[in-house]
Structures are given as structure tokens and as C-alpha cells.
Amino acid sequence: MWVGGALGSVRSVATIRTATVEDTASLHDVCLRTGAAGEDATALHEDPHMLGLFWADPFVHAPEAVALVVEDAEGVGGYAVGVPDTGAFERWRDEVWLPPLRRRYPRGSGRTPADAAAVRLLHEPPPTDPAVLRRYPAHLHADLLPRVQGHGWGRRLVEDVLARLVSAGATGAHVGVDPRNARGRAFWQRLGFTPDAGLGEHLLVRGLRPPVTR
Numbered sequence: 001m002w003v004g005g006a007l008g009s010v011r012s013v014a015t016i017r018t019a020t021v022e023d024t025a026s027l028h029d030v031c032l033r034t035g036a037a038g039e040d041a042t043a044l045h046e047d048p049h050m051l052g053l054f055w056a057d058p059f060v061h062a063p064e065a066v067a068l069v070v071e072d073a074e075g076v077g078g079y080a081v082g083v084p085d086t087g088a089f090e091r092w093r094d095e096v097w098l099p100p101l102r103r104r105y106p107r108g109s110g111r112t113p114a115d116a117a118a119v120r121l122l123h124e125p126p127p128t129d130p131a132v133l134r135r136y137p138a139h140l141h142a143d144l145l146p147r148v149q150g151h152g153w154g155r156r157l158v159e160d161v162l163a164r165l166v167s168a169g170a171t172g173a174h175v176g177v178d179p180r181n182a183r184g185r186a187f188w189q190r191l192g193f194t195p196d197a198g199l200g201e202h203l204l205v206r207g208l209r210p211p212v213t214r
């Protein structure tokens with residue numbers, strides 16, 4: 001999809017496309033540079049791949065997953081990813097995706113506190129609450145580098161992902177938001193996600209019927 005215009009600034013001219021395995025390094029880079037509650041986490045991690053391996057890559061590989069990137073003249077500037085059925089995704093993640101990573105990053109490894117926490121996540125990913133899975137089975141993540149933030153790309157990416165999740169049968173979606181990330185929370189709320197007191201403060205949820213428009 002081409003979006004932008006000859007009269008727009010360079011920053012506003014970019015394309016959205018499906019992510020591929022060739023984008024792995026870019027996904028890791030974006031994930032790291034937005035990985036501290038929306039801010040750059042580079043200084044916290046000695047291993048620049050750990051966040052992307054858990055939070056971004058699986059969506060390029062998992063069945064039914066959707067992974068879109070926005071790309072401008074400088075390369076990939078951000079992504080939105082999601083799955084229509086988080087329960088199925090977590091089973092795939094735990095059975096297929098994580099075992100090789102657990103061998104590569106054994107328990108107790110990680111040379112900074114943030115890397116050590118990421119290793120713990122590989123070994124003990126918290127399962128999503130069954131009540132959330134029942135009512136809001138899909139979930140998404142969106143992360144954009146500062147150069148593409150604030151130009152509508154986050155909305156475009158997320159609306160495109162949501163439309164694809166609806167096509168795959170999703171009736172509701174949830175996102176997890178770090179409590180320190182006020183801007184991220186405001187973004188999701190602007191896109192129609194709301195808190196649900198019974199489901200935990202870090203989650204925002206949205207029904208997906210009637211279908212979202214593309």
C-alpha cells in the first residue's frame with residue numbers, strides 16, 4: 001500500500017507492507033529502540049536481539065499472525081503485529097518458538113538486569129488470562145521509531161492489522177501497555193481501546209464487531 005503525496009514532507013511519504021524474515025534485523029532494532037516503555041532501551045541491554053526475539057519475530061512466523069512494517073527512505077521505521085487467537089499463538093510460541101531460544105539463552109543468563117529479565121520471559125512467559133482470551137482473543141503490538149511517530153502511521157498500521165484480524169475471525173482484541181507509557185496508552189485509547197476494570201490495569205480492550213473499516 002502506498003500512502004503519502006508529492007506535497008507531503010519526506011517523513012510523511014512511506015509505504016506499509018508485510019514484514020518478512022529479511023526484516024528481522026530491522027524489527028529487532030525498532031523493538032530495542034522503543035523497548036523501555038516506549039523509549040529507547042539500547043542502554044539497558046547488552047544483547048540487542050533479546051526483545052525482538054520475544055516481542056516481534058514470532059509474528060513473522062506464527063500461523064495466522066499478521067506483521068506489517070512502515071518503510072521510508074531510511075528503511076523500516078516501525079511495525080504493528082498481531083494474532084487473531086492469542087491462546088493458539090501462545091501454544092505455538094511455547095511449543096515451537098521458545099524451545100530453541102531457551103537453549104540459546106539458558107536460565108540465569110543475561111549480562112544486564114534487563115537482559116536477565118528478558119531471559120526469564122523466554123523461560124516463563126506469563127499466560128494470558130482465560131477471561132481475556134474468551135472476550136478479546138486477538139492481541140497486537142505497535143512500535144515506531146521517533147522519525148515516523150506522530151504522522152498517522154501508527155493508526156494506519158494498527159487499522160490494517162485489525163482489519164486482517166477481523167477477516168481471520170477475531171471478535172475482540174487486547175493490548176498490554178506498560179503503566180509508565182502514558183503516550184502509548186493515549187494512542188490505543190484514541191483508536192478505541194478502553195480499560196476494563198475486571199481484566200487488569202495494564203490491558204486495554206476493544207470489540208471488533210461491527211468490522212473495522214480499511
Ligand SMILES: CC(C)(COP(=O)(O)OP(=O)(O)OC[C@H]1O[C@@H](n2cnc3c(N)ncnc32)[C@H](O)[C@@H]1OP(=O)(O)O)[C@@H](O)C(=O)NCCC(=O)NCCS
Nearest residue numbers: 034038143144149150151152153154155183184186187190
Ligand atoms: C504509540 C505509537 C505506536 C503511536 O504511533 P504514531 O504513529 O505516533 O501515532 P499516530 O500519529 O498514528 O496517532 C494516531 C492517533 O493517536 C493520537 N495520539 C497519539 N499519541 C497521542 C497522545 N500522546 N495523546 C493523545 N492522542 C495521541 C493522535 O492524535 C492520532 O489521533 P487521530 O488519528 O484521531 O488524529 C508510536 O508513537 C510509538 O511507537 N511509540 C513508541 C513505542 C510505543 O510506545 N509503542 C506502544 C506500546 S503500548
